[in-house]
Amino acid sequence: MWIPYDISGSLKAATAPETIRLSRADETPRPFLVGFLLRNPVTQAWELDLVADPAGTELAEGDLHLTLHGNEAGKLAEVIVRVTATSAAAALERAHAAMTRRLLRYVVETGRGMAIAGWRVADMAHDARWRCTPFRPSALVLNHASLAPMPDDLAPLAELFQSARAATEPGARLLAAFALLHAAQEGHPALGRADVAGFRVTTEMLVHAGADDASLAGLDLPGLLAALRPFHDRLVGPAGVRLPLCDDLPARQRLSRMANLADLAAHRLLAAEIRARALETPQPALEPAPC
Structure with missing residues (x-):
């Protein structure tokens, strides 16, 4: 969760x-x-x-x-x-x-x-x-034996998500999650089963992220990226270099909520891809052709 x-x-x-x-x-x-x-x-x-x-x-x-x-x-x-x-x-x-x-x-x-x-x-x-104060959730029970390692093609995207999860400040979290969402929008082949076109921001996602802007509900992925873009571009200048900023608390809070939403959306897409792969029926091995 x-x-x-x-x-x-x-x-x-x-x-x-x-x-x-x-x-x-x-x-x-x-x-x-x-x-x-x-x-x-x-x-x-x-x-x-x-x-x-x-x-x-x-x-x-x-x-x-x-x-x-x-x-x-x-x-x-x-x-x-x-x-x-x-x-x-x-x-x-x-x-x-x-x-x-x-x-x-x-x-x-x-x-x-x-x-x-x-x-x-x-x-x-x-x-x-x-x-x-930070929420300290209880430990999750996993069936470790049933979880295969992350597939090679998904690993780079999963690393972006890991960077978002491990970030100690919202700017870094937003940049990592935005990169994953952008890759999905650009048609990254590793997310071919994630139903990127069907992605929508739900009210549940807004509640979890702490985002209080109701206009974000129902956005598809291009719409979400457009909403995130001003926050992204404020962090990164035209030369692609992170800009020096020192925001007041209200600005940090706004950035935090959008970073949370981007982070959550990235997780939804990765999870959808992994679930879709798990549901695929393995193809039986081909019988060798008779000599």
């Missing part, structure tokens, strides 16, 4: 509905806490290769106040940002911008890989809380 790995577009309520309602109805400036959980993209550990005091280290950035918290191993694991805002979304956007810039400086200063794994938001006035 395909699941969205990029969760930057979601913010799930973690307290009673009444607290959330009161917070959303309040438009006055008030204190929020935004906690960023940090991750090493190489080891996948929820910590960075930076020494930090578990008791916390205070920093001030303008009117924002940051507290850097180490874990039991003494490595930086969470940064809590205190910010004044009129809503949880506004608080998250301001805190995310500050955290992104700080993390970029750490990356360049140390040469180490670093990423934001998720976040928590708290409205201190209404005791309302939200969270955004």
Whole structure:
């Protein structure tokens, strides 16, 4: 089952509905806490290769106040940002911008890989809380003996899908998935049984991808590629080189949703091809001609 790995577009309520309602109805400036959980993209550990005091280290950035918290191993694991805002979304956007810039400086200063794994938001006035952390699915049961290795002709396309699945940011995910979808549209022979012409974006796909644009429902593959093209071209310049961008959170969320949709569409086509091949009846061996 395909699941969205990029969760930057979601913010799930973690307290009673009444607290959330009161917070959303309040438009006055008030204190929020935004906690960023940090991750090493190489080891996948929820910590960075930076020494930090578990008791916390205070920093001030303008009117924002940051507290850097180490874990039991003494490595930086969470940064809590205190910010004044009129809503949880506004608080998250301001805190995310500050955290992104700080993390970029750490990356360049140390040469180490670093990423934001998720976040928590708290409205201190209404005791309302939200969270955004990666979904951790249960393990799947596979009949390993029944699964043959990936066929040679499909392997290059499967590698594109693997790159999309393993990407640590939505831009890379979209580019890998877009390449697979483009190959399908161009008539790649390895997808000859996938019914590329019959592909359609379904409402179910939009829900899974977190894409909230209803106009995408029902698109065929050329239509989906056309919808993805502006996002693709914004990432890659005319010379075919990836462009330097540093988006704010809303732009990252839009890109994340479209990358998820492209990723899911790529999976649907690959899965359709593999299912179609499995249903083909093996041809009996020809009897040798009599001498």
